[in-house]
Amino acid sequence: MAERVAMIGSGIIGRAFAICFSRGGYEVTLYDPTDGVAEKAIPLMRETVADLEQNGLLNGRTTDDVMSRMIPVKTMEEAVEGAIHVQENAPEVLELKRELFATLDKIAPKDAVLASSSSSIVTSKFTEELEGRHRCMIVHPTNPPYVVTILELVPAPWTDPEVTQKTRERLEAMGMSPITLHKEVTGFIMNRFQSPILQEAFRLVAMGVVSPEDVDKAMSEGISQRWSFIGPLEVGDLNAPNGFKEYAEKYEAMNRNIAMEQRDLVPWAGPLLDYIDKNFRERVPMDQHKARQQWRDRRLMALAVHKKWANENIK
Ligand SMILES: NC(=O)c1ccc[n+]([C@@H]2O[C@H](COP(=O)([O-])OP(=O)(O)OC[C@H]3O[C@@H](n4cnc5c(N)ncnc54)[C@H](O)[C@@H]3O)[C@@H](O)[C@H]2O)c1
Structure with a gap:
């Protein structure tokens, strides 16, 4: 019989994580205090799961198989009963997370991992204060995790390293790509990467250097090409004939000079914000926004298909 994983909160991330866990072979219970949300998650997830199957991204499983292990429930007690992993996906409000974890620590099986999807807390x-604080950690996804498989594991100072390691192995076995942070830091890694890039995008437009369209193109047709399969440090290693040290020595001064020009924050407000927003609405009117989101998701699936193929075939 499949082991059970509980989703506490069945919004965007709860549904996406449910797909990841069920695709990984687990039975998934879905709880949400808002009436009907857990039940309505089922048809929404089925649509996504069918797309994943069509793209060969279901770990060889079928839509019916993945969906047959999804169970909407009415109470948190039912959700966590017999669970080996509990994933909390409630809104990003500290007091709410505190209350939820106090409850989960009381009602979940004593050996269940208690994980939060929190983006910043x-x-x-x-x-x-929890008796079971050794089994608590953040497992932070990047949306949507069924195609963007990175998961940031962020333990507290008192999280048992063995629990973190076992969780990492469990997620890896599901086809996810967990990384472990050795200490807590604001924004974890993903947002710390994304934040300076966004700052710079605002700054370049504010300085009149480039249009909003070309900022995005510089990333999508430029440096992101290699970042989708090697990271910024390996880019450096491969861009110098004698490897990373040579690269760092060669480009340190240029990067320091640029960083000195990037110290002042550009406010994300006023005429600059209006200008970028207007530019977007001219390109993608609001009534086409949802279709554009669906296009993004289809592109992400196509990229995931390519990466899967490339990981297996390009040595
Ligand atoms: N959306 C993203 O891109 C993204 C990415 C990574 C992490 N996160 C994090 O995931 C968490 C959930 O975000 P989301 O985008 O799924 O939000 P969401 O608004 O789509 O879903 C939140 C769900 O939680 C439910 N909820 C409210 N109170 C609750 C309670 N007491 N117990 C259980 N559920 C409750 C709501 O009814 C809602 O369905 C947040 O901590 C967020 O920061 C979001």
Whole structure:
């Protein structure tokens, strides 16, 4: 019989994580306090799961198989009963996470991992007083995790390293790509990468250097090409004949000079914000926004298909 994983909160991330876990072979219970949300998650997920199957991204499983292990439930107690992993996906509100974890620590099986999808509130802010604080951690996805498989594991200082390691192995076995942070830090890694890029995008437009369209193109047709399969450090290693040290020595001064020009923050407000927003609405009117989101998701699936093929075939 499949082991059970519980989703606490069945919004965007709860549904996406449910797909990842069920695709990984687990039975998934879905709980949400808002009436009807857990039940309505089923047809929404089926649509996505069918797309994943069509793209060969279901780990060889079928839509019916993945969906047959999804169980909407009415109470948190039912959700966590017999669960080996509980994933909390409630809104990003500290007091709410604190209350939820206090409850989950009481009602979940004593050996279940208690994980939060929190994007910015670190584990130590809402688990310190708990008897079971050694089993609590953040497992932070990047949306949508069924195609963008990175997961940031962020333990608190009191999380048992063995629990973190076992969780990492469990997620890897599901085809996810977990990384482990050795200490808590604001924004974890993904947002710390994304934040300076966004700052710079605003700054370049504010300085009149480039249009919003070309900022995005510089990334999508430029440096992101290699970043989709090697990271910024390996880019450096491969861009110098004698490897990373040579690269760092050669480009340190240029990068320091650029960083000195990037120290002042550009406010994301006023005429600059209006200008970028107007530019978007001219390109993608609001009534086409949802279709554009669906296009993005189809592109992400196509990229995931390519990466899967490339990982297996390009040595
Ligand atoms: N959306 C993203 O791109 C993204 C990415 C990574 C992490 N996260 C994080 O995931 C978490 C959930 O975000 P989301 O985007 O799925 O939000 P969402 O608004 O889509 O879903 C939140 C769900 O939680 C439910 N909820 C409200 N109170 C609850 C409670 N007491 N117990 C259980 N569920 C409750 C709501 O009814 C809602 O269905 C947040 O911590 C967020 O920061 C979001």
